[in-house]
Amino acid sequence: LDLEMGLRRALTNHEFAIHYQPQFDAQGQTVCGVEALLRWQHPERGLLYPGDFIPLAEEVGLIGHMTEWVIDTTVRQMKAWVDAGIAPPRMAINLSALDLKRSSLVGEITQALERHQLPGERIELEITENLIVQDINIATQRLTELARHGISIAIDDFGTGYSSLSYLHQLPIHTLKIDRSFVQDIVPERTGRSVIDAIIAMGHSLELTIVAEGVETELQKDWLAQKRCHGMQGYLFSRPLPTEAVTHLLEAAI
């Protein structure tokens, strides 16, 4: 109850912040994107992560307002990086299961793009397989509409959800993000990496961009690069960073 009241006040009290985790190309040289990750600087409890409060926000009907704030803040930030000449090609924004159900979602995104004069091509939305499968018709409708505005779609945590894979044909999907549980299986003493191998092969044959999450070791990076994985994200390259720190990283990367 305490947390719920705090959550209701957090938006007006400016307690939310976005941290950005850069994604690098297979050589680890170029920043090919950033993922926006929501944080809540709670006045008493300190820094809270999405797992601590997103389920509650969904339960009490606050997720829509939070997502709207995330969209506005990230689109504004991306525009600032574009104007400064340091923008990565894309910004990835996570959506929650309930967001796709909201009929106002597409308007919120397209209006933010107009308000801040940012082309849709700069934005990628991350959704999970479970979210799509829950209501494939609504998902198809919304994502197709968003794709018409140049926005691309990434499947987050790929390989961990329940799905038939048939949606991969039905939907305008651009990127597969390999769940970090598969990446963490890439260890020296193990040679059996057939699941992640299969995921990458499928991504290639469907001509999707493949991004590996949770890359923590050189071995993982080298193995993924050799398999022609396009993008990598993980502590080996960078943790999620506050705006100022990621801006410095982008300036240095030019």
Ligand code: G
């Ligand atoms: O760093 P990390 O603990 O932030 O992220 C945990 C999970 O929270 C990620 O899997 C991500 O999908 C989710 N997440 C991060 N930011 C957001 C956000 O702005 N909205 C939603 N709905 N989920 C987010």
Ligand code: G
């Ligand atoms: O599910 P979502 O993929 O959007 O997850 C992003 C989450 O993964 C965030 O909580 C982020 O802090 C975390 N994360 C990012 N890089 C790494 C990493 O290299 N190792 C681990 N264990 N977690 C990571």
Ligand code: MN
């Ligand atoms: Mn994500």
Ligand code: NA
């Ligand atoms: Na993930």
